[in-house]
Amino acid sequence: MGEDASASRARTPVVVLVGRPNAGKSSLYNRLTGGNARVGNYPGVTVDILEALVDLPGGRAAKVVDLPGLYSISATIDPATDEGIARRFLENARRDGQPMLVIQVVDATQLALGLRLTRELLGQLGPLLLVATQADILAAEGRSLDTKELEDALGVSAVAINARSDAVRDVVLGRIATCLDRLDAVPPLREASEGTFDPDELATRVICERSAAVSRGRRNLTARADALLLHPLAGLAIFASVLTVLFASVYLVADPVSQLLDAASRVLAGWIVAGFGEGLVSSFLVDGVLGGAGTVLTFLPQVVILTVAMELLEATGYLSRGAFLVDRLLSVARLGGRAFIPLLTGHACAVPAIYATRILRDPRERLTTILILPLMTCSARIPVYGLLIAAFFAGSSAWTKSAVFVLLYFAGILFGLLAALAFRRTVTKGKSLPMATELPAYRSPELRVLVSSIKRATSRFLREVGTTILAAAMVLWALLNIPLPGRPAKVENDPGANLSHSIAGGVGRALEPVTAPLGFDWRINVGLIASFGARELMVGTLGIINGIEGALDDPSPLASQLRSAKTEDGRPRYRTRTALALMAFFVLACQCLSTVAAVRRETRSWRWPAFVLGYTYALAYLAALVVNQGLRWMGG
Numbered sequence: 001m002g003e004d005a006s007a008s009r010a011r012t013p014v015v016v017l018v019g020r021p022n023a024g025k026s027s028l029y030n031r032l033t034g035g036n037a038r039v040g041n042y043p044g045v046t047v048d049i050l051e052a053l054v055d056l057p058g059g060r061a062a063k064v065v066d067l068p069g070l071y072s073i074s075a076t077i078d079p080a081t082d083e084g085i086a087r088r089f090l091e092n093a094r095r096d097g098q099p100m101l102v103i104q105v106v107d108a109t110q111l112a113l114g115l116r117l118t119r120e121l122l123g124q125l126g127p128l129l130l131v132a133t134q135a136d137i138l139a140a141e142g143r144s145l146d147t148k149e150l151e152d153a154l155g156v157s158a159v160a161i162n163a164r165s166d167a168v169r170d171v172v173l174g175r176i177a178t179c180l181d182r183l184d185a186v187p188p189l190r191e192a193s194e195g196t197f198d199p200d201e202l203a204t205r206v207i208c209e210r211s212a213a214v215s216r217g218r219r220n221l222t223a224r225a226d227a228l229l230l231h232p233l234a235g236l237a238i239f240a241s242v243l244t245v246l247f248a249s250v251y252l253v254a255d256p257v258s259q260l261l262d263a264a265s266r267v268l269a270g271w272i273v274a275g276f277g278e279g280l281v282s283s284f285l286v287d288g289v290l291g292g293a294g295t296v297l298t299f300l301p302q303v304v305i306l307t308v309a310m311e312l313l314e315a316t317g318y319l320s321r322g323a324f325l326v327d328r329l330l331s332v333a334r335l336g337g338r339a340f341i342p343l344l345t346g347h348a349c350a351v352p353a354i355y356a357t358r359i360l361r362d363p364r365e366r367l368t369t370i371l372i373l374p375l376m377t378c379s380a381r382i383p384v385y386g387l388l389i390a391a392f393f394a395g396s397s398a399w400t401k402s403a404v405f406v407l408l409y410f411a412g413i414l415f416g417l418l419a420a421l422a423f424r425r426t427v428t429k430g431k432s433l434p435m436a437t438e439l440p441a442y443r444s445p446e447l448r449v450l451v452s453s454i455k456r457a458t459s460r461f462l463r464e465v466g467t468t469i470l471a472a473a474m475v476l477w478a479l480l481n482i483p484l485p486g487r488p489a490k491v492e493n494d495p496g497a498n499l500s501h502s503i504a505g506g507v508g509r510a511l512e513p514v515t516a517p518l519g520f521d522w523r524i525n526v527g528l529i530a531s532f533g534a535r536e537l538m539v540g541t542l543g544i545i546n547g548i549e550g551a552l553d554d555p556s557p558l559a560s561q562l563r564s565a566k567t568e569d570g571r572p573r574y575r576t577r578t579a580l581a582l583m584a585f586f587v588l589a590c591q592c593l594s595t596v597a598a599v600r601r602e603t604r605s606w607r608w609p610a611f612v613l614g615y616t617y618a619l620a621y622l623a624a625l626v627v628n629q630g631l632r633w634m635g636g
Contacts, residue, residue, distance in 0.1 A: 292473025
């Protein structure tokens, strides 16, 4: 029985969707699979390849696979790129002898571009099914596609569809079943000679103009929109406004949801304490397990919002236009225009920003952007900056305080761009893909595709990022709460003493010889350890150590305490140069386990998270050392 089942699976034909980006593959895939998509397990693949099993007419089943978009399978392609991964999949499938039908999805409104890829597919893969999407847009423009002449010219089966129509699923599945029957009857492994047709000439011949007036009106409308949206000044202003709304939505929408989740967590924490009483067990469940889960759920609304935003920008055709506008600005750092969106989002939070790098086609550009995102000044750094500015610049004017904050904010951007330049010459060096982007027709997003993307992003984040965050949160709890051998398990009514006696306190003291040149003592070291869970925990931890509760809500008592703190010989414990060194450290160090987990997820390797931690902490240490020792030498 097991052998029969295995043989049945082996004979299950594979239906592979290929096509240029923005050709409509996602819409067709969701129609065919009913939104039932899962990410295939393909080792060494750093992008998602979706697959699902579908039932065909006649009772046969097939596995439908959605490959990344590709422009060519003949040109020299880096195997790490989306195109290289797609080509490798096709080559491996042919080598394994698996029954395979290739469906090329082409945009009927840009048929000549799609037919260039068709010529390559015919030359290397033999027979295929050509599915031309956007038939509804053609009709709205007063045009139609003569599929019969297209079939005669290419020798393939072709169908024109509106991927948003409910009837399209039965139509395409019927064509798939017919094509697979033909492949069973005729051995599919013959090598077809490369087509000699001219894509431009053939596209002109098979696109039929029904109403020149309608066609001109539709195209003129698109041209008028692009005249404004692609204007070098007005277009940039509009794109900046759109991104501002996107940036603000991460706060305006995600924050209330996060607050509701926090409120629910507090209620649950109360039940846990009531059930287990005060002690390490309840502390572990509340601060370790529940706190870690709360961190995961806090990021979830941001991931969902960003997924919606990216899908909307991509589906409407506006993302390509925005990328075109800012491409020249980011080219100074050898990044493309699409990198602008994750870099901007990184100023809210690096976790959803790292996820947003999926819109980047070039794997080197994607990796470079991921590596520099921890340098962007995210919102979690702001409470720490506010505390240190309030503590050590209390006598300065508002202009001075503002200048310090602005300097810190833009320092992250500057170091990020410099790091991008350095990485493109070292760890991510190699030939970059050109800025090849099409300007698809404007269209409304499809709800089915949007919902499917949200489900997939949510499941992936909870499964692959959330589990790492939760595990790290429990380890961090242990460091901050379990006492060192020989120290009391708990000092009643003295949280500061408990932190001092903890493993983290011991580590903080052990690190003092290393951090003393920076001006950091064990208290700051413990704060840095705690802030690895979330950067803003630096404030709360310093408050606990100094006997001040609620420091995150009101940092002014803690600021006063830090300003007036003395050593045993009566000297100031912390000077202004210490604060500036700590600020420099925070600008550059990746003080966030959630960011590390996100880097691990998107690179599918522990190598790059380790690299991020290594280079950011090395830069942070060096910067803090230069600031503290430089100001000390100058008498500061």
